[in-house]
Amino acid sequence: MAASAAESARARPRPLSLTWLGVVPFMLFALMFLIIPATLLMIGAFQDPQGNFTLQNIANLNQPTIIKAYRTSIAISAASAFGGALIGFGIAYAVALGRVPRWIRPTMMTFSGVASNFAGVPLAFAFMATLGRTGLVTALLTSIFGFNIYRYGFNLLSFGGLTLTYLYFQIPLMILIMTPAIDGLKREWREASAILGATTWQYWRMVAFPILWPSLLGAFLLLFANAFGAIATAYALTGSSLNIITILLFAQIRGDVLHDPNLGYALALGMILITGLSNGAYIWLRSRSERWMR
Amino acid sequence: MxxxxxxxxxxxxxxxxxxxVPLVxxxxxxxxxxRGEYSFEAYRVVFGDPNFQASFTYSALIAVAAIIVGVLIVVPTAYIVQLKLPRLRPLVEFITxxxxxxPxxxxVFGYIRMYNSSSWIPLTNSARGTDFLLTCAYVTLALPYMYRAVDTGLRAIDIRTLTEAAQSLGSSWPRILFQVILPNVRVAVLSGAFLTFAIVIGEFTMASLLNRPAFGPYLQLVGANRAYEPAALAIIAFxxxxxxxxxxxxxxxxxRNDTRR
Incomplete structure (x- = not known):
């Protein structure tokens, strides 16, 4: 890539062709490492091992393990996105509009920047040290209150545990997205509705919420896709004991556990469709919400 | 009210x-x-582990390579799109x-299908080839953040005037790009670079599936086999x-408002 960048920059000083040459490295890179690889997978999803067209792979997705994996993935992503959106919005609202000391806002924003990037394997370690069987919080609850959460059905290596762990990067992401959107609510709107006799509740229901909902829904979808494609945290936390779609795909790439490479491509195609739809809707909603944020 | x-x-x-609470x-x-006392023993063990040193160095090197490749691809493109080819913007933004x-x-599944040992471009045949593939994979992962950072940086300066001034003084295109534009957006480039580093350094999935001895797979291995070292590693990663x-x-x-767009 570096070579082709230098090459295009060395070219003759003919303005127009030079201009086009300048974007060639980028386009070439996008083709080689984004578009062609993704397209090859999608084509593979519609081919049999001999390379003939077939819909059999898509039909083969309809088996209990795969359906259950998609289900669990969607449920965890939806739960962590919903929880993250709700709590993240609450915190963003509190820092943006609550009467709290000035230093809280930049502190919360910086922390959110860090925490939304603190995912993957280390996050799993942190929650194991906190809420694992020998974790600090587990031990404290047992020794102080005599309450062993594991005896009452809690398990970090489960749906609830993973959702709780995912919230650690979902909430900060929501804070980062929503704080500017809440800032975009103009004071004049609130004053105008107050002059017209609106209560706080009426202001939120009839003015603020209709303006914010595209941002809210969009952020939910972004969080959903964010959790849906995640694997490292879940893998480090549960090994392969939790049947979610990314872990199934990981095992398939490693060792062809489905005994059918083309079925793996169909699995990937399903994932692209789900994240593609939710991200596509997010981008569309964002352009809608930006109308109000000028 | x-x-x-x-x-x-x-x-x-x-x-x-x-x-x-999880951090504490x-x-x-x-x-x-x-046993029975607080100590930094786990950190001593981790830092003394040759595999820690090797995998961390490896990931840091790949991260630096990804940053360099990313900057070389993104800066000229963002510059040209903004100055000369605004009609390409929707396409370029879509790609980024x-x-x-x-996901x-x-x-990485696509890469393995495209660049496996029996393909036209068998990058995964050699360690160096796979390193190159992993570097490009990380450039891809960081592309949305790098592009946005550089694009915002370019908007903040008057690239048209800078370009015309440089041209009238007889600068060549490479010179304009690397000695005039790049220094002016170095803050944006640096923030893209640090973000890339933060994303890449502990990345697990791609490194693991491409079988490279990176920091992410090392973390996972330690997590599966040890008790206290993972906690120390989590603190280090944080x-x-x-x-x-x-x-x-x-x-x-x-x-601080970069997240708005």
Whole structure:
């Protein structure tokens, strides 16, 4: 890539062709490492091992393990996105509009920047040290209150545990997205509705919420896709004991556990469709919400 | 209408507890390696582990390579799109958002299909080839953030005037790009670079599936086999992420609204 960048920059000083040459490295890179690889997978999803067209792979997705994996993935992503959106919005609202000391806002924003990037394997370690069987919080609850959460059905290596762990990067992401959107609510709107006799509740229901909902829904979808494609945290936390779609795909790439490479491509195609739809809707909603944020 | 008082405080305090407790617990756990006393034994063991040093160095090198390749691809493109080819903007922005749409595990699956040992471009045949593939994979992962950072940086300066001034003084195109434009957006490039580093340094999925001895797979291996070292590693990883974000803010100096777009 570096070579082709230098090459295009060395070219003759003919303005127009030079201009086009300048974007060639980028386009070439996008083709080689984004578009062609993704397209090859999608084509593979519609081919049999001999390379003939077939819909059999898509039909083969309809088996209990795969359906259950998609289900669990969607449920965890939806739960962590919903929880993250709700709590993240609450915190963003509190820092943006609550009467709290000035230093809280930049502190919360910086922390959110860090925490939304603190995912993957280390996050799993942190929650194991906190809420694992020998974790600090587990031990404290047992020794102080005599309450062993594991005896009452809690398990970090489960749906609830993973959702709780995912919230650690979902909430900060929501804070980062929503704080500017809440800032975009103009004071004049609130004053105008107050002059017209609106209560706080009426202001939120009839003015603020209709303006914010595209941002809210969009952020939910972004969080959903964010959790849906995640694997490292879940893998480090549960090994392969939790049947979610990314872990199934990981095992398939490693060792062809489905005994059918083309079925793996169909699995990937399903994932692209789900994240593609939710991200596509997010981008569309964002352009809608930006109308109000000028 | 009065601004609410109690609600926001409760929300922030509960949030702070949720965010801080795992950090405190992890730190406490990491100090418990020696029975009956607190010590930094787990950190000593981790830092003394040759595999830690090797995998961290490897990932740091790949991260630097990914940053260099990313800058070389993104800066000229963002510059040309803004100055000469604004009609390409929707396409370029769409491409830079694709890595957020296609999950990393799916992308690497595509790479393995495209560059395997029996393909036209058998990059995975050799260690160096796979390193190159992993570098490009990381450039892809960081592309949305790098592009956005550079694009915002370019908007903040008057690239048209700078370009015309440089041209009238007889600068060649490479010179304009690398000696005029690049120094002027170095803050944006640096923030993209640190973000890339933070994303790449502990990345697990791609490195693991491409079988490279990177830091992410090392972390996972330690996590599966040891008790106290993982906690120490989590704290180290958190500090690295914090350092990257802190450096971005330090260089960015108050431009904290980047997340808006």
């Amino acid at each position: 009065k601004r609410p008082v109690i609600g926001p405080w409760i929300t922030i305090i509960l949030g702070a507890i949720y965010f801080l 617990a992890t730190f406490e756990f990491s100090l418990r390696m020696k 958002l694709l890595p957020l749409v296609i 990393a595990i799916v992308l 500090i690295i992420t914090w350092a990257c974000m802190g450096l971005i803010q330090l260089f960015g100096g108050g431009r």
